[in-house]
Amino acid sequence: MPDTLFRSATVVDGTGDPRRTADVLVRGDRIERIAPAGSLAVAAADVAQEVPAEGLVLAPGFIDMHAHSDLAVLADPVHLAKVAQGVTTEVIGQDGIGYAPVDDAVLGGIRRQIAGWNGHADLDVDWRDMAGYLDRLGRGTATNTAVLVPQGNLRLLTVGSGNRPATAAEIDRMRGILDDSLAAGAVGLSSGLTYVPGMYADTAELTALCEVVAAHGGFYAPHTRSYGRGALDAYAEVIGIARETGCGLHLAHATLNFAPNAGAAPRFLDMIDAALAEGVDLTMDTYPYLPGATTLVALLPSWIAAGGLDALRERLLSGEERDALVQALDVDGCDGFHGEPADWTTIQVSGVGDPALSALVGRTIAEIAAGTGEAPVDAMIRILLADDFATGVLMHIGHEENVQAIMRHPVHTGGSDGILVGDRPHPRSWGTFPRYLARYVREQGVLTLEEAVRHLSATPARRLRLADRGLIREGYAADLVLFDPDRIQDRATFAQPRQAAEGIAGVWVAGARALRDGVRTDSLTGTCLRAGGTTAAATAAREEHA
Numbered sequence: 301m302p303d304t305l306f307r308s309a310t311v312v313d314g315t316g317d318p319r320r321t322a323d324v325l326v327r328g329d330r331i332e333r334i335a336p337a338g339s340l341a342v343a344a345a346d347v348a349q350e351v352p353a354e355g356l357v358l359a360p361g362f363i364d365m366h367a368h369s370d371l372a373v374l375a376d377p378v379h380l381a382k383v384a385q386g387v388t389t390e391v392i393g394q395d396g397i398g399y400a401p402v403d404d405a406v407l408g409g410i411r412r413q414i415a416g417w418n419g420h421a422d423l424d425v426d427w428r429d430m431a432g433y434l435d436r437l438g439r440g441t442a443t444n445t446a447v448l449v450p451q452g453n454l455r456l457l458t459v460g461s462g463n464r465p466a467t468a469a470e471i472d473r474m475r476g477i478l479d480d481s482l483a484a485g486a487v488g489l490s491s492g493l494t495y496v497p498g499m500y501a502d503t504a505e506l507t508a509l510c511e512v513v514a515a516h517g518g519f520y521a522p523h524t525r526s527y528g529r530g531a532l533d534a535y536a537e538v539i540g541i542a543r544e545t546g547c548g549l550h551l552a553h554a555t556l557n558f559a560p561n562a563g564a565a566p567r568f569l570d571m572i573d574a575a576l577a578e579g580v581d582l583t584m585d586t587y588p589y590l591p592g593a594t595t596l597v598a599l600l601p602s603w604i605a606a607g608g609l610d611a612l613r614e615r616l617l618s619g620e621e622r623d624a625l626v627q628a629l630d631v632d633g634c635d636g637f638h639g640e641p642a643d644w645t646t647i648q649v650s651g652v653g654d655p656a657l658s659a660l661v662g663r664t665i666a667e668i669a670a671g672t673g674e675a676p677v678d679a680m681i682r683i684l685l686a687d688d689f690a691t692g693v694l695m696h697i698g699h700e701e702n703v704q705a706i707m708r709h710p711v712h713t714g715g716s717d718g719i720l721v722g723d724r725p726h727p728r729s730w731g732t733f734p735r736y737l738a739r740y741v742r743e744q745g746v747l748t749l750e751e752a753v754r755h756l757s758a759t760p761a762r763r764l765r766l767a768d769r770g771l772i773r774e775g776y777a778a779d780l781v782l783f784d785p786d787r788i789q790d791r792a793t794f795a796q797p798r799q800a801a802e803g804i805a806g807v808w809v810a811g812a813r814a815l816r817d818g819v820r821t822d823s824l825t826g827t828c829l830r831a832g833g834t835t836a837a838a839t840a841a842r843e844e845h846a
Contacts (some may be wrong), residue, residue, distance in 0.1 A: 302348030303327045308337040309353035309782070313772040314360040314758035315752050317440050324358060326778040329810040329825070334774055349813070353782060360757035360770050361388025361779035362733045364519075365585040366552050366715030368392070368417045369445075375421040378820050379442035381720055384800035385733040387782035389760075389769065389829065391715075393448035395523045395550065396492030399425060400433035401449070401477055406456040409507065411608055413496075415653055415690040416595030419721035428845040430481035442814060444779070444826045446764050448521055449481040451491035451509060452498035461497045463606035471508050477513045485830025487764055488518035490552070493525040493534070494636055495598055496605045503537055510547040518831060519581070519763060520546030528558035528638030528697075529593075532567060539575045550763055552585035553717050554706055557592065557697040558640045565705035572709065583763045585715030586706055588735045590698030591652060591794075593719050596691040597684055599642070601625070601634035609689055615679050626677050629840040644669065644676040646696040649683070651722015653690025657683070658692075660724040662795075664734055670674035677808070692722040694794070704746050709737075716800050727797040731790030733751065734801035738789045749785060766829060778811035 306324040311334070322432035323340035325333040362749050364382065367390035382390060392398070398412055399407075407425060411670065427433045430449065437445050454474040459466050466474065478489065489509055492498040511519055520542065524534035556564045573581050581700035597612075599603070604621055605612050617619050628634040629642045641804060652658060660683065669679040695813075698817060706712060713734060718729030733756060740746040747755070759821055761770020768777050781804065788803030800818055807815035810825040 304349040304351060304813070305340065305342055306351045306353045306358055306782070309356060309358035311772055311817055312359045312750055312753045312771055313356050314754055316754040319357070319750060324772065325809070326780075326811050329778055331772060332780050334772065347465055351782070351806065355784070356782050357785050358772065358780060358782050359386075359753045360761075361401070361781050361807065361809065362714065362756045363388070363760035363764070363770065364387045364390045364716050364718070364732070365550065365713045365760045365763070366391065366394055366717045368394060368717065368719050369443075371418045372720045373441045373443060373445055374436065375423045375825060377442060380797070380800060380820050381718065381730045383442050383814050383820060384804065384818065385730065385808055386783065386804055386807055387443055387733060388779035388781070388807065388826070389444040389446065391446045391448065391487070391764070392522070393450050393486070394490050396450045396452040396490050396495055396498035398448075398450040398453060398490075400427060400447070401453055401457065401481055402428055402456060402468060403684045404428075406453070409461070409608055410439045410453070410456070412689065414595075416597070416651065416692040417719050417721070420653065429484070430486050431484035434485050434828045434830060438731050440824040441826040442824060442831050443809065446487045446738040446829045447485075448488050448490040449478055449486045451489055451506070452495060453502065454478060454509070454726055455497045455501065458495070461606065461608040461767060463500045463602060465502060466505050472491065475508060475512050478509055482516040482518055482831065485828070485832070486518070487831045488521055488548070488550070490521045490523070492523045493636065494523065496602065496608075497634060499525070499602050500606075507541050510541050510545040514545045514547035516831065517765065519550050521550045521552050523552050525635065526638045526650065527555055527818050529560045529633065529642040530554050530639045532564070532571065533559060535568065535571060539571065539580060539582070542580050542830045543575070543578065548581040548763070549583075551582070551584035553592070553715060554586055555592075555698065556702045557695075558638060558700070560640075561702065563701055565702040569705065569709060572711070576711070583704070583711045583713055583759065585666055585713045586703065587715060587717050587728045587732050588703060588705065588707065588740055589726070589728050590696065591726065592695040592697060593717065593728075594693060594695065595689070596647075596649075596680065596693050597689040598636055599629075599647070599693075600636045601628045602636060605636070612689075616685060622677070623790035626675070629677055642676070648694045648696065649691060650724050650726065653687050657687055658723060667767075692719060692725070694726060704740070707740065707755070708746060711759065713763065713836065714756045714757050724794065724813070725797050727790070727792035729792070729795055730798055731792035731801065734788050734804070735790040737783070737785070742785065764829070765831060778808055779809040782806040
């Protein structure tokens with residue numbers, strides 16, 4: 301691998317300390333020397349790439365703490381959506397449902413259930429346990445990956461998809477599978493507590509699993525039971541689990557949405573500060589947008605989705621539950637809809653599995669229903685059945701004051717929650733990290749540049765226990781991003797979401813250049829970052845600079 305010398309770069313090192321101008325020498329996959337600008341004398345023959353960096357910021361590569369690249373990182377070697385943002389590490393296995401651990405009986409159902417997140421990638425899933433998945437990821441990818449164990453998978457492998465409490469024997473088996481997965485190198489546990497079947501777990505079951513996570517030094521990353529009316533209670537539940545078990549807690553896409561939560565961020569942050577003061581090991585991620593994204597099927601109440609997609613199809617086709625479904629969605633509010641009555645004007649189709657339905661993309665459920673004279677619930681049912689539950693949606697439900705307040709908190713990190721498939725996926729899939737630096741640093745001053753880089757690199761690296769990443773330090777891995785702070789700009793929009801950012805001059809993963817002035821190279825130096833992996837040099841460097 302060629303050595304690289306950055307000349308006169310503005311180094312924002314991830315600590316939050318003031319920027320400084322320096323020469324930085326990368327040798328192999330490590331940062332070897334950092335010296336005052338112009339002082340690093342290296343023979344030209346020893347440096348294959350000298351990068352003039354005057355006026356450009358050199359920062360640690362960004363860490364996407366909430367990614368849905370589980371298949372894309374294997375099926376799409378270019379993976380431009382993330383590399384072009386300066387992302388060098390992604391955390392996958394999110395929201396309690398994923399591709400490992402699995403068995404032959406559950407794999408097909410999982411692929412159908414999360415087709416709206418990951419599509420139908422033409423990829424042979426030739427692994428079954430977590431160790432096999434991590435081995436596959438370790439063969440060379442565009443970005444590094446770290447993997448969470450999905451709690452919904454544990455339920456599918458033991459309890460099945462039914463709506464009932466797990467027995468003591470089933471919980472014991474889940475704990476065993478989780479223990480094996482964490483021992484293989486997974487970094488923690490995720491859950492999707494508004495998704496089938498994870499939503500059927502009670503607090504005691506989650507606590508029993510988090511005891512295992514705590515024993516491995518990992519963390520719990522819950523998609524909580526509500527981001528609407530019940531959001532604060534939902535956050536209180538998982539904070540209580542972390543307090544009881546001593547497990548690290550990372551709040552996935554930490555936000556407060558829907559009308560009842562306008563201006564509620566101070567109450568949420570008071571909860572966070574109280575937990576931190578008690579010694580709870582807590583972090584959280586957000587994306588810098590107001591709309592959320594999910595699958596249309598995920599908005600259904602849990603009772604109608606029990607038993608899996610085939611059972612759901614039979615219920616919807618029979619029509620026997622229609623009146624109860626209308627009551628749950630339009631009147632009472634249900635768990636799939638975060639406890640809120642549905643406002644169908646805010647639910648917009650972003651992608652379909654069946655190309656024959658592509659005319660629906662960009663339209664709200666209210667618009668689709670009005671065009672056919674249906675009730676919105678009936679339009680929803682028709683779309684779900686026609687698309688085999690693969691429909692993706694945007695939910696226009698956020699509040700800017702909450703987004704800004706939460707991103708200011710010191711334990712905040714960046715997470716795109718980026719769904720890469722669909723006709724018009726959420727622009728956060730391509731724009732999250734540049735948007736932080738353009739809109740919320742340069743334009744609005746919500747964060748300083750130094751704060752933002754710390755949130756996007758060092759804070760997540762500490763959460764992931766990556767002793768040799770997240771900072772620009774001698775001995776650390778050379779995962780780096782070079783950008784123009786005056787030009788960096790997200791270009792992805794809701795109408796045209798697959799637009800790469802401007803102003804990023806280069807991205808390096810393990811010392812190899814993965815992006816050159818917006819153009820992807822053929823580098824595949826990313827690997828699977830297993831829990832506990834480090835180097836003696838990195839450990840010494842971190843201790844020295846702690």
